Amino acid sequence: MEFFNPNSRFDFLGIRKITVGLSIVLMLASVVLLGVRGLNYALDFTGGVLVEAKYEEPVAIDQVRAALEAGGFHNAQVQSLGGTRDVSIRLQPQAVEGGAGEGDAEKGNADQVAGNVLKALQAARPDASLSRHDFVGPQVGEDLKNDGIVAAVFVVLGIMIYIAIRFEKRFAYAAILSEVHDVLLTVGFISLIGIEFDLTVLAAVLAIIGYSINDKVVVFDRARELFRLARKSEPYEILNRSINQTLSRTIMTSVTTAISMLALFIGGGPAVHNFAMTMLFGIVVGTLSSIFFANPILYWLGVSKTDLMPVTRDDPELARRP
Amino acid sequence: MNEFPRWKYALVVVVLLLGVLYGVPNLFVQQPAVQVSANRGAPVDEALKEKVQGVLEQGKVPFETIDLNASQLLVRLPIGASEEQARAQELLKADLGDQYIVALNLASTVPGWMHAIGAREMPKGLDLQGGVHFLMQVDDKDVMDRQLQRYADDIRAALRDKQIRYQSVGRGPGGVVVELRSAEDRTAAQRIIEMEVPDVTVAVGGQVGDAYTLNATVKPEKITEISQNTIRQNVATLGNRINALGVAEPLIQQQGDTRIAVELPGVQDTAEAKKILGATATLEYHAVDENANAIEAARSGHVPPDDKLYYRRETGPDGQPIPILLKKKVIVSGDEMVDASSAPDPQSGTPAVSVTLNATGGRKMLEFTSQSVGKPMAVVYVERTPEVKIVNGEEVRSAKITEEVISVATIRGVFSNKFQTTGLGSAKEASDLALMLRSGALAAPVDIVEERVIGPSLGKDNIEKGIKAVLIGFVSVLLFMIVYYRLFGIVADIALFFNLVLLLSIMSAIGVTLTMPGIAGIVLTLGMAVDANVLICERIREELRNGSTPLASIRAGYEKAWATILDSNVTTLFAGVALLTMGSGAIRGFGIVLSIGILTSMFTSVTVTHAITHLIHSGKRRPKSLSIGIKVPHASAS
Numbered sequence: 037m038e039f040f041n042p043n044s045r046f047d048f049l050g051i052r053k054i055t056v057g058l059s060i061v062l063m064l065a066s067v068v069l070l071g072v073r074g075l076n077y078a079l080d081f082t083g084g085v086l087v088e089a090k091y092e093e094p095v096a097i098d099q100v101r102a103a104l105e106a107g108g109f110h111n112a113q114v115q116s117l118g119g120t121r122d123v124s125i126r127l128q129p130q131a132v133e134g135g136a137g138e139g140d141a142e143k144g145n146a147d148q149v150a151g152n153v154l155k156a157l158q159a160a161r162p163d164a165s166l167s168r169h170d171f172v173g174p175q176v177g178e179d180l181k182n183d184g185i186v187a188a189v190f191v192v193l194g195i196m197i198y199i200a201i202r203f204e205k206r207f208a209y210a211a212i213l214s215e216v217h218d219v220l221l222t223v224g225f226i227s228l229i230g231i232e233f234d235l236t237v238l239a240a241v242l243a244i245i246g247y248s249i250n251d252k253v254v255v256f257d258r259a260r261e262l263f264r265l266a267r268k269s270e271p272y273e274i275l276n277r278s279i280n281q282t283l284s285r286t287i288m289t290s291v292t293t294a295i296s297m298l299a300l301f302i303g304g305g306p307a308v309h310n311f312a313m314t315m316l317f318g319i320v321v322g323t324l325s326s327i328f329f330a331n332p333i334l335y336w337l338g339v340s341k342t343d344l345m346p347v348t349r350d351d352p353e354l355a356r357r358p
Numbered sequence: 359m360n361e362f363p364r365w366k367y368a369l370v371v372v373v374l375l376l377g378v379l380y381g382v383p384n385l386f387v388q389q390p391a392v393q394v395s396a397n398r399g400a401p402v403d404e405a406l407k408e409k410v411q412g413v414l415e416q417g418k419v420p421f422e423t424i425d426l427n428a429s430q431l432l433v434r435l436p437i438g439a440s441e442e443q444a445r446a447q448e449l450l451k452a453d454l455g456d457q458y459i460v461a462l463n464l465a466s467t468v469p470g471w472m473h474a475i476g477a478r479e480m481p482k483g484l485d486l487q488g489g490v491h492f493l494m495q496v497d498d499k500d501v502m503d504r505q506l507q508r509y510a511d512d513i514r515a516a517l518r519d520k521q522i523r524y525q526s527v528g529r530g531p532g533g534v535v536v537e538l539r540s541a542e543d544r545t546a547a548q549r550i551i552e553m554e555v556p557d558v559t560v561a562v563g564g565q566v567g568d569a570y571t572l573n574a575t576v577k578p579e580k581i582t583e584i585s586q587n588t589i590r591q592n593v594a595t596l597g598n599r600i601n602a603l604g605v606a607e608p609l610i611q612q613q614g615d616t617r618i619a620v621e622l623p624g625v626q627d628t629a630e631a632k633k634i635l636g637a638t639a640t641l642e643y644h645a646v647d648e649n650a651n652a653i654e655a656a657r658s659g660h661v662p663p664d665d666k667l668y669y670r671r672e673t674g675p676d677g678q679p680i681p682i683l684l685k686k687k688v689i690v691s692g693d694e695m696v697d698a699s700s701a702p703d704p705q706s707g708t709p710a711v712s713v714t715l716n717a718t719g720g721r722k723m724l725e726f727t728s729q730s731v732g733k734p735m736a737v738v739y740v741e742r743t744p745e746v747k748i749v750n751g752e753e754v755r756s757a758k759i760t761e762e763v764i765s766v767a768t769i770r771g772v773f774s775n776k777f778q779t780t781g782l783g784s785a786k787e788a789s790d791l792a793l794m795l796r797s798g799a800l801a802a803p804v805d806i807v808e809e810r811v812i813g814p815s816l817g818k819d820n821i822e823k824g825i826k827a828v829l830i831g832f833v834s835v836l837l838f839m840i841v842y843y844r845l846f847g848i849v850a851d852i853a854l855f856f857n858l859v860l861l862l863s864i865m866s867a868i869g870v871t872l873t874m875p876g877i878a879g880i881v882l883t884l885g886m887a888v889d890a891n892v893l894i895c896e897r898i899r900e901e902l903r904n905g906s907t908p909l910a911s912i913r914a915g916y917e918k919a920w921a922t923i924l925d926s927n928v929t930t931l932f933a934g935v936a937l938l939t940m941g942s943g944a945i946r947g948f949g950i951v952l953s954i955g956i957l958t959s960m961f962t963s964v965t966v967t968h969a970i971t972h973l974i975h976s977g978k979r980r981p982k983s984l985s986i987g988i989k990v991p992h993a994s995a996s
Contacts, residue, residue, distance in 0.1 A: 038988055042903055088816070147628045147811070167816040173807030176493060179614070180940075187936040194932040202925055236875055239937060239948045243882060246933025246952070250886070253926040254893065261918075285896045288842070289889040292835050296885025299831030300878055305823035307485065307874045315882065 040284040048279045049272055052332035059217055059329050066224025073227050078234030081181055083174035085127045087153045092163035094120035099160065107156020115232075117306040122167070125153060184238050188219070191245050203256055204343045210334040211252050214325045218248045222318045231310050240314035247293065247315075248322030251286055252330050258282050259334070260344055269341035275331045283327065290323040362972040370969045373961070374856055381863035383468040383479045389422070390443040391465035393606050394450060395430040400457040400673065407431055410450060417449045434465050462624060463606035480866045481607070482623075483873030483947065486821045488814035489623040490631055494596075495807045496616050498588040501800050504716070505576070505584055508696035509558055510534045511717040511775075513574060516554035522547050525569050533575035535563070544570040585615065588802045593618055595797040596804075599634050617807070619943065628811055635806075637743040641692035641798035644684035645726070646734040646766060656681035668738060670763045682763055684736050689726045694719025698795035700788035703780045709788035710780040713795065720775025727772045737765040739798050764794050824877035831881045832858065839888060843895050845985030849970045850891035850963070857887050857962040861955050875948035883955030889926070890963030893919045895986055902990045908981045916968055923964060931956050 048055075079086040089100075097114050100123050104112045113126040127149065150169035157164035192212055200208040222244055226233055259278035263269055294316060301312035394410060396402050407426050410433065414421050419442050422434040433450075435443050443462060450460045468478060484491050506529055513534055514527045524547065525537040536551070538544045548560045551572070557580045563571035576584075593610055596618060600608045609621040625631055647665045655661050666686050669679035696714045703710035715723060742757040767779045782788045835854065839847035861883060870876070898915030906914060934956055937949025975981050983990065 042899070042988075090815075147632075147809075150811070167813040169809075169811050171806075171809040173493075173495070173805075175495070176808050183940050187940055190939065191933045191936040194936070195929050198929055198932065235944045236878065236948075239875060239878075239945045242933055242937050242945075243948075243952065246930040247886065249929045249933070250889065250926040253929050254922055257922040257925055281900070282896075285892050288892045288896070289886070292838060292888045292892070293882070293885035295834045295838060296831035296881050299834055300827045300881045303823060303827035303830045304874075304878065304881070305820060305827075307820055307823075308827070308878045311875070311878050 038284075040287070042284070044280050044283065045276070046280060047276060048327060049276050049332060049335055051328075052335065055328035056332050059325065062224070063217055063220050066220045066227070069224045069227045073230075075223070075227050075233040076230050077177070078232040078237075079126060079170055079172050079177075080235045080238075081177040081233065082128065083172045083177045085149045086170040086172075087125045087127075087150050087166060088117065088168045089123050089125065089154070089157055089164050090167045091121045091123075091161060091165075095123065095161065095164075096120075097123065100125070100157065103157050103160035104153070107152065107159060109153065109156060112153075118309060122306065127153075180235070180238075184242075187242060188245065191242065195245075195249050199253070199256070203260060204339065206334060206337040206339045206343065207256050207260075209337055210330050211249060211256070213333050214252055214330040215245055215249060217325050217329055218244060218318065218322050221321045222314060225317045225321075226314060231313060234310060236308060236311035237314050240311045240318065243315065244318030244322060247319065248325065251289070251322055251326040254285060255279060255282050255326055255330060256334075259331070259339075263339075263341045263344045266341065271335060271338075271340055275335050275339075279327055279331055286323060286326050290319050294319050362968060362976075366965065367969055367973075370966050373860070374966070377856065377860040377863045379472075379475075379863070380477045380867045381859045383466075383472055383477050384862060384866060386467045386479065387437055388464040388479070389437045389467055390435045390440050391463045392433040392435070392443060392446045392450060393430055393461045393463040394433070394454065395459050395461075395601075396457065402426070402429060402431060406458075409453075413449055413453045414446060417445065419446045419449065421446070432463070432465055459601065459604040461604040461606045476867060478866060478869075480862070480870060480872045482817075482821070483871045483876070483943075484621055484623060484810070484812050484817070485874045486817050486824070486872060487623055488626070488812050488817035489621060490625045490628050491622075491808070491810040491812075492620040492631070492635065492806050493613065493808035494592075494618045494620065494635070495805045496589050496592050496618060497803045497805065498585045498616070499802075501588045501802050502581070502584060504696055504800070506534060508714065508716055509555060509574065509576065512555045513551055513558075514717070516550055517547055519554075520546075520550050522550065530573060533558070533573055536572040536574065537566075537569040538572065539568065539570070541570055544572060548572055587796070588800065589616065589618065591793055591797045591800070592802060592804060594793050595639065595801065596620060596635060599637060603631060603634055613943070618804070624814070626811065626813070628809065632806065633743055635804070637741050639692075639739060639741045639798045639801050641695065641795060642738045642740060643689040643691070643723075644736050644738055645687070645689065645730065646736050647683040647685055648734065650683050652681040652683045655683055668736070668761055668763045670766070671739075682736065682766065684738065684763070689735070690715060690719045690722050692799035694722070695795070695799035698792045698799065700785070700792040702785075703778060706780065708780060709782045709785045710778045711782065711788050711792045711795065712776065712778045715775040717775065723777070724772065724774035727769050727774075730769050731771060732769065734766050734768050736763050736767075737795065738762065739764045739794055764798075765791055820874050824874060827881055828877060828884070831884050835884055835888060839891070842987055843891075844987045845974070846891070846895050846898070846971070847987070849967050849974070850888055850895070852970060853891065853962040853967045854884065854887055856966055857955070857959050858884065860958040860962060861951070864954050864958065865951065870950050870954075871947065873944060873947040875944045876951045879948045879951030879955065883952060883959065886930075887955065887959035887963055890919070890923045890959060891967060893922055894964070894967070898984065898986055899988050902984065902986070902988065908984045909975060911984065912971060912975065916964070920964065923960065927956050927960050 097116055100114045101112070104114065104125065109127065111128060115124045116122070117124055147169070150166060154164065154166050192215060195215070196208045196212050199211050219241060222241060226237060231237070255278055258281055259275055262274045262278055266274060297312050297315045297319065300308055301316065304312060394406070404426065407424055410431055411424055414433065420436055420439065422436060425432040425434070433446060435446065447460050447462055454460065466473070466479060472478070510527050510529060513536060517524050517527070522543055523539060525539060527534060527536050529535070536547060538547055544562065548562065551558065551560050551574060555574070558574040558576055561573045561575070563573045565571070589612055593612055597610050600610060600620065600622070603622070605622045605625055607623055609619070611619055613619045620635065622631060647662065650662050650665060652667065655667055661667050661683065664686055665683045668682050668684050670682055672680060674680045694715050696716050698711060698713045700709065700711050702708065739762045741760045765779060767781065779791070782791065836851045839850050841847070843850065861880065865872070894915050897919045898911045901911035901914045902908070931953060934949050934953035937945055937952060940946055940949065
């Protein structure tokens with residue numbers, strides 16, 4: 037079976053002004069979104085108390101909210117956990133104003149808070165029970181944010197150095213720009229649809245960096261190969277051909293990865309829901325940027341055959357391996 | 359055909375067999391068990407085994423076997439007997455009393471020989487089995503404070519010793535400030551402090567009025583050492599206390615520089631756990647009353663008025679803690695201790711613990727020892743566990759106090775703030791004692807900064823959903839590969855299966871805890887692992903289209919794809935490793951799986967598929983075409 041014309045010669049670079057322009061617009065939109073809407077940071081980052089409750093019979097979110105209101109929890113955020121029986125209730129640490137034990141959310145008397153929440157829920161519906169509760173201190177979340185930024189910078193730098201050594205510095209710049217593009221769009225998407233940015237989403241964003249760079253490297257690798265083989269090197273032609281020749285692989289791998297993430301999305305339950313959703317979006321963005329974004333940038337940076345020649349020395353050795 | 363050497367076939371076969379061997383333990387269902395271990399040195403032996411057996415038979419609890427090993431008894435119950443398990447625990451607890459810890463556990467049913475070669479099942483994270491997770495922040499400010507005080511004492515003593523007159527020695531910001539009367543004194547003092555107190559760096563400060571100042575700051579490596587010690591001893595203390603909780607497999611580990619993560623599988627009641635974790639410890643030095651008979655006092659309850667009856671940590675020949683009578687008066691308390699460390703005695707080379715007190719403590723000790731040479735002195739470890747009880751609707755706060763004598767030694771000579779305890783049995787005993795002394799005297803306050811409680815049913819739910827997601831993902835990718843790449847798809851699928859097996863077996867062998875993010879990592883790995891096969895298949899297709907023969911296409915496909923596979927996987931590995939560096943356990947678990955998955959997939963997708971492909975196509979007849987999902991119009995032999 038084949039989905040793609042093996043001899044396709046689509047002029048991807050010809051539409052570079054449109055595609056890169058669109059990418060820049062989307063990146064700006066993401067920045068604006070992040071500035072205006074921000075991220076819906078989960079408990080992992082904000083600190084506070086989270087209670088997950090289970091009902092024997094289906095329950096409406098409003099009903100849960102009303103029950104909490106009656107119990108004195110005025111600032112509780114109630115969400116459904118994919119079904120009609122499981123809800124998560126989040127109490128911010130700064131939600132101190134009165135209320136039955138709401139102030140305790142700050143002091144870490146998490147079990148007391150959880151107990152009070154359960155009491156409030158059971159007052160309205162006796163079939164409620166607790167399935168978990170979490171308490172996170174504000175400092176932990178702060179550290180996690182820092183760790184996440186450090187990790188992202190570490191990945192980006194590591195990848196940049198590796199590509200600069202194995203390819204050439206212009207490839208490294210193009211890769212990093214594409215990474216920034218993919219991460220910005222993914223985070224912008226998270227902000228847009230308002231899913232909670234929790235630990236697993238952070239892990240997904242970092243995994244997206246890894247996934248997307250994998251995609252770029254395959255296209256770059258083909259460009260490098262074509263540059264070295266070509267008698268007369270016309271970067272425009274070569275970069276276009278490298279996209280076309282790897283197109284089928286780029287999309288096939290996205291499809292298999294997307295299939296697995298779809299399986300996780302469908303079967304994995306609420307614990308990995310946000311993770312799978314972020315991954316799915318990131319895969320789409322990463323694939324599109326491999327095709328429409330990375331090579332135009334490479335072209336503009338002015339990559340040419342001569343840039344790739346000095347490193348040929350160590351290449352045959354590697355290429356000979358199975 | 360020598361392009362695929364024999365040793366590579368052998369390698370593939372050996373690795374796959376090992377993968378299966380180390381992956382298989384995960385298929386064994388764990389059985390409910392009750393674990394009985396000793397609290398404070400009570401004997402665990404055949405007699406105990408018989409006793410336990412008797413209790414269970416009398417209570418009509420069905421059990422399979424009772425295993426006795428070095429430190430514990432493990433009663434195995436039939437699979438699915440969770441109610442009986444709870445009843446067995448109740449019965450045993452009631453019968454064995456305080457001296458033994460009876461904990462619920464899940465026992466592995468993996469055969470012994472597998473355990474012997476390190477093949478075992480993956481431990482499950484709290485999100486898959488339910489339990490309590492705490493993250494505790496250690497505050498080492500007090501400890502640091504006390505260390506500075508100690509350096510101030512040391513500097514004072516050194517200057518006094520060398521007869522340098524100083525105006526004052528006091529605490530300054532981040533160190534000790536010494537004020538002297540003249541520039542000459544200052545130069546001399548700097549030299550002396552640098553020599554006598556090697557842990558500080560001395561810098562010349564300004565001149566305030568007629569005072570010439572020196573600023574002594576603690577060296578950064580010493581500060582790191584102090585905070586490292588603080589956290590290590592907190593980990594040890596928490597470990598001891600949690601053992602008393604009776605949790606089968608608790609996990610206590612340092613996380614970052616100042617935090618300790620505690621995981622208690624199966625526990626749901628955080629209040630009880632917190633109470634025990636929140637206990638505070640201190641030390642007291644007491645004189646031993648040699649004129650009274652402690653055993654007699656313990657039996658009759660008649661204790662001399664100036665004395666108090668204590669028990670030693672060690673047990674006597676009868677298995678009971680040894681009683682001892684100590685004078686009520688406290689010589690020196692834990693607040694006055696600044697350090698305790700184990701090091702061999704410089705004179706005899708035998709294990710010893712050296713203790714340093716502060717100036718006040720030293721003075722009291724000097725006063726006491728000058729009258730008591732040749733007499734024994736004891737160290738009591740006191741632990742206060744806060745308790746809150748509701749009496750008549752009001753909260754009553756009280757504390758449960760446990761006291762234990764951890765060391766008794768004879769005073770050999772007069773000493774003040776520095777002394778040694780010698781005559782200890784082994785280096786281990788010495789370091790244990792030093793650790794106990796430090797945890798009593800230098801305990802840093804611990805705050806709970808994160809708490810997660812996961813109900814057991816949620817854990818079960820997660821595991822079911824996780825397995826379901828892995829299966830759906832796996833099967834969909836398998837089908838997709840077969841439809842698109844035909845025979846080569848099947849080969850890739852075989853490799854993908856072995857990738858899953860290898861991934862699980864490596865995770866099991868190195869003891870990675872399986873968590874929900876870890877399962878997400880497994881599913882992601884399944885999707886990404888076929889990337890190498892896609893690269894290879896696409897390359898082979900290209901070669902076929904260019905008119906190469908099937909065998910040449912295979913060879914060229916594998917050769918040309920390799921550089922790409924290497925580059926793309928190494929860059930992805932950067933992301934995996936970065937995830938590993940994150941402090942949070944959830945993200946780390948995901949990163950570990952992703953990183954291992956990248957490595958195993960490089961092996962299975964390239965080497966394993968190459969071996970299989972080669973095996974299929976290396977028959978006597980040269981294949982005319984390849985089943986790779988495309989039709990090549992003129993596949994001619996060249």
